[in-house]
Amino acid sequence: MPFNKKLNLILFNLRGEIIMRKKIIAGNWKMNKTPKEAVELINTLKGSIDTDNVEVVVCPSIVCLSAVVEATKGTNIGVGAQNMHFEANGAFTGETSASMLAELGVKYVVLGHSERRQYFAETDVTVNQKTIKALEAGLVPIVCVGETLEDREQNVTIELVSLQTKIALKDVSAEDAKKVVIAYEPVWAIGTGKTATSEQAEEVCKAIREVLADVYGQETADVIRIQYGGSVNGANANELFNMGNIDGGLVGGASLTEGFADIVNYK
Numbered sequence: 001m002p003f004n005k006k007l008n009l010i011l012f013n014l015r016g017e018i019i020m021r022k023k024i025i026a027g028n029w030k031m032n033k034t035p036k037e038a039v040e041l042i043n044t045l046k047g048s049i050d051t052d053n054v055e056v057v058v059c060p061s062i063v064c065l066s067a068v069v070e071a072t073k074g075t076n077i078g079v080g081a082q083n084m085h086f087e088a089n090g091a092f093t094g095e096t097s098a099s100m101l102a103e104l105g106v107k108y109v110v111l112g113h114s115e116r117r118q119y120f121a122e123t124d125v126t127v128n129q130k131t132i133k134a135l136e137a138g139l140v141p142i143v144c145v146g147e148t149l150e151d152r153e154q155n156v157t158i159e160l161v162s163l164q165t166k167i168a169l170k171d172v173s174a175e176d177a178k179k180v181v182i183a184y185e186p187v188w189a190i191g192t193g194k195t196a197t198s199e200q201a202e203e204v205c206k207a208i209r210e211v212l213a214d215v216y217g218q219e220t221a222d223v224i225r226i227q228y229g230g231s232v233n234g235a236n237a238n239e240l241f242n243m244g245n246i247d248g249g250l251v252g253g254a255s256l257t258e259g260f261a262d263i264v265n266y267k
């Protein structure tokens with residue numbers, strides 16, 4: 001079999017063991033699609049996406065999760081939620097716990113998306129509480145970090161994103177940290193059509209990996225996957241996902257149609 005670059009960076013650790021980071025591309029459907037529409041899109045994608053070389057995840061609205069788990073049975077498409085609560089149960093009207101998601105067959109959960117930080121008062125501390133609970137329930141947390149345009153203009157992007165990453169992973173062991181996916185999503189690039197250049201995205205993803213190395217050591221940092229998110233589409237996915245520290249993407253708008261296949265099947 002020819003070497004497939006999507007199997008990504010193959011590194012060797014100090015003991016000469018192979019470290020491989022499989023690309024992970026997740027679609028965040030946000031508050032779009034009814035259960036019927038969600039299943040229709042899954043049925044379209046089933047025949048057109050490469051799930052051998054890329055870990056593919058779709059994150060529909062909570063009311064679609066059951067239907068999408070059912071529709072993806074027998075495929076390699078994973079299902080994720082867009083949020084969860086950090087408590088196990090209790091009087092939290094409208095909320096959903098990690099174990100409820102896990103029992104449904106959900107495998108991933110997006111945490112700390114900038115829209116949740118902006119509109120629903122999500123903080124670094126609650127992202128950390130949720131990350132811990134998600135890991136306990138066996139879910140893969142996709143932890144979003146990223147700077148606003150103002151932060152970037154003030155030249156504090158790296159400090160800010162480093163802090164968000166460190167707080168999100170506070171009290172998470174190295175073994176658990178290896179399961180976490182970090183999604184670097186510059187807020188100014190989300191839903192705006194303004195994509196970070198591959199160099200800008202790589203610079204921040206590399207800095208995140210350096211922070212992870214400071215906290216956990218290089219071997220652990222080399223295993224953790226870091227996505228880029230922000231106006232990814234079929235035309236820019238190739239360049240972004242071939243950068244050394246970008247291990248796939250979190251995709252919003254462009255994951256809502258069959259065009260998501262062009263992103264997953266990037267070259």
Ligand code: PEP
Nearest residue numbers: 190191229230231252253
């Ligand atoms: C997102 O919602 O995480 C996102 C990156 O959105 P978009 O791709 O539409 O910018």
